[in-house]
Amino acid sequence: MLIREAELVAVTEVVTECRDPKDNKFLELAVSAQATCIISGDKALLVLHPFRGIPVITPQAFLWQEQSSRTA
Numbered sequence: 190m191l192i193r194e195a196e197l198v199a200v201t202e203v204v205t206e207c208r209d210p211k212d213n214k215f216l217e218l219a220v221s222a223q224a225t226c227i228i229s230g231d232k233a234l235l236v237l238h239p240f241r242g243i244p245v246i247t248p249q250a251f252l253w254q255e256q257s258s259r260t261a
Contacts, residue, residue, distance in 0.1 A: 198222040206240075209233035219243055226251065 204216040212233050219227050220241060227234060227245045238245035246254075 196222075207233055207237065216240060 198221055200217045200221045202217055202220050204213045207213050207216060224243055227243055228248055228251045230247055234245050
Protein backbone atom coordinates (compact mmCIF):
# COMPACT_ATOMS: atom_id res chain seq x y z
CA MET A 190 0.00 0.00 0.00
CA LEU A 191 2.83 2.41 0.81
CA ILE A 192 4.43 1.93 -2.61
CA ARG A 193 1.10 2.57 -4.30
CA GLU A 194 0.61 5.84 -2.39
CA ALA A 195 4.23 7.03 -2.46
CA GLU A 196 5.48 9.79 -4.72
CA LEU A 197 9.08 9.95 -5.88
CA VAL A 198 10.51 13.43 -5.33
CA ALA A 199 13.75 14.71 -6.81
CA VAL A 200 15.65 16.90 -4.38
CA THR A 201 16.28 20.19 -6.15
CA GLU A 202 17.65 22.36 -3.38
CA VAL A 203 20.55 22.09 -0.94
CA VAL A 204 19.74 23.01 2.67
CA THR A 205 22.39 23.62 5.34
CA GLU A 206 20.31 25.37 7.99
CA CYS A 207 19.81 22.60 10.56
CA ARG A 208 22.14 22.46 13.54
CA ASP A 209 22.38 18.69 12.93
CA PRO A 210 23.79 18.33 9.40
CA LYS A 211 22.35 14.80 9.13
CA ASP A 212 18.84 16.27 9.26
CA ASN A 213 19.30 18.65 6.32
CA LYS A 214 18.23 15.87 3.94
CA PHE A 215 14.73 15.92 5.45
CA LEU A 216 14.49 19.67 4.99
CA GLU A 217 15.74 19.38 1.41
CA LEU A 218 13.08 16.80 0.66
CA ALA A 219 10.31 18.85 2.28
CA VAL A 220 11.25 21.99 0.35
CA SER A 221 11.65 20.11 -2.95
CA ALA A 222 8.31 18.34 -2.49
CA GLN A 223 6.54 21.54 -1.41
CA ALA A 224 5.44 19.68 1.73
CA THR A 225 2.51 20.97 3.76
CA CYS A 226 4.21 19.94 7.02
CA ILE A 227 7.22 18.16 8.47
CA ILE A 228 6.37 15.63 11.16
CA SER A 229 9.23 14.84 13.50
CA GLY A 230 10.16 14.26 17.09
CA ASP A 231 13.72 15.46 16.43
CA LYS A 232 14.50 18.57 18.46
CA ALA A 233 16.98 19.85 15.87
CA LEU A 234 14.12 19.99 13.36
CA LEU A 235 11.38 21.14 15.75
CA VAL A 236 13.29 24.30 16.69
CA LEU A 237 13.12 25.39 13.04
CA HIS A 238 9.29 25.64 13.14
CA PRO A 239 8.20 26.91 10.74
CA PHE A 240 10.87 26.10 8.18
CA ARG A 241 10.45 28.29 5.09
CA GLY A 242 6.74 28.44 5.76
CA ILE A 243 6.40 24.70 6.37
CA PRO A 244 5.14 23.81 9.86
CA VAL A 245 7.43 21.45 11.78
CA ILE A 246 5.32 19.54 14.29
CA THR A 247 5.49 16.46 16.49
CA PRO A 248 3.59 13.30 15.59
CA GLN A 249 1.29 13.95 18.55
CA ALA A 250 0.47 17.46 17.34
CA PHE A 251 -0.20 16.13 13.84
CA LEU A 252 -2.59 13.46 15.13
CA TRP A 253 -4.34 16.03 17.31
CA GLN A 254 -4.76 18.34 14.30
CA GLU A 255 -6.15 15.51 12.18
CA GLN A 256 -8.57 14.44 14.90
CA SER A 257 -9.73 18.03 15.43
CA SER A 258 -10.34 18.56 11.73
CA ARG A 259 -12.47 15.39 11.52
CA THR A 260 -14.73 16.42 14.41
CA ALA A 261 -15.16 20.00 13.23
